[in-house]
Amino acid sequence: GAVVxxxxxxxxxxxxxxxxxxCRSLDFQATTMFWYRQFPKQSLMLMATSNEGSKATYEQxxxxxxxxxxxxxxxxxxxxxxxxxxxxxxxxxxSARREQGNQPQHFGDGTRLxxx
Amino acid sequence: xQQVKQNSPSLSVQEGRISILxxxxxxxxxxxxxxxxxxxxxxxxxxxxxxxxxxxNEDGRFTVFLNKSxxxxxxxxxxxxxxxxxxxxxxxxxxxxxxxLQFGAGTQVVVTP
Numbered sequence: 001g002a003v004v005x006x007x008x009x010x011x012x013x014x015x016x017x018x019x020x021x022x023c024r025s026l027d028f029q030a031t032t033m034f035w036y037r038q039f040p041k042q043s044l045m046l047m048a049t050s051n052e053g054s055k056a057t058y059e060q061x062x063x064x065x066x067x068x069x070x071x072x073x074x075x076x077x078x079x080x081x082x083x084x085x086x087x088x089x090x091x092x093x094x095s096a097r098r099e100q101g102n103q104p105q106h107f108g109d110g111t112r113l114x115x116x
Numbered sequence: 117x118q119q120v121k122q123n124s125p126s127l128s129v130q131e132g133r134i135s136i137l138x139x140x141x142x143x144x145x146x147x148x149x150x151x152x153x154x155x156x157x158x159x160x161x162x163x164x165x166x167x168x169x170x171x172x173n174e175d176g177r178f179t180v181f182l183n184k185s186x187x188x189x190x191x192x193x194x195x196x197x198x199x200x201x202x203x204x205x206x207x208x209x210x211x212x213x214x215x216x217l218q219f220g221a222g223t224q225v226v227v228t229p
Contacts (some may be wrong), residue, residue: 043219107159
């Protein structure tokens with residue numbers, strides 16, 4: 001069964017709206033979660049590393065004020081796309097892994113964000 | 117700079133035959149390699165992984181081979197089944213980078229009856 005839950009699965013909203021996406025680890029504690037973005041027919045691009053209780057680490061070129069990440073508990077990380085515009089339309093996916101060391105990351109089912 | 121490369125965007129294979137997917141990497145710091153399977157509009161599903169201290173890992177129909185000197189890994193699926201039709205991503209991480217995954221571009225596998 002799924003070990004990482006992501007919600008919502010799809011969002012359609014007007015330009016200028018802020019959208020929050022939740023990522024939950026279901027049966028384990030995740031001190032670290034990751035947020036990815038995937039454009040059509042392209043690979044997954046890491047946006048940021050979400051660290052429980054501390055600030056997220058953003059990859060180069062990702063605007064931290066645009067993509068707000070909060071990791072307030074060991075099972076929940078949220079990504080808020082602030083003042084979304086059509087160019088932010090994409091497939092956003094989160095992942096988590098059970099513990100440190102070489103362990104596979106498990107992914108949520110993704111959120112399809114469409115900004116009109 | 118693409119550190120993980122999957123040079124074959126697509127692969128067509130007959131049911132029952134072997135599927136071989138290839139992946140090359142450039143970063144010698146990578147010490148953990150994974151293969152994920154992905155259907156449209158879903159998140160990737162973990163298939164199999166291999167640590168850099170090994171050269172082979174097998175799990176059922178899936179076997180991953182790692183050639184560190186060539187910075188190359190491959191995934192073998194045998195026998196291939198229609199349900200294996202999906203996009204397969206190769207990924208790599210370095211523990212020194214807190215496990216951040218770098219993904220290849222993916223290979224679309226189509227298994228024909």
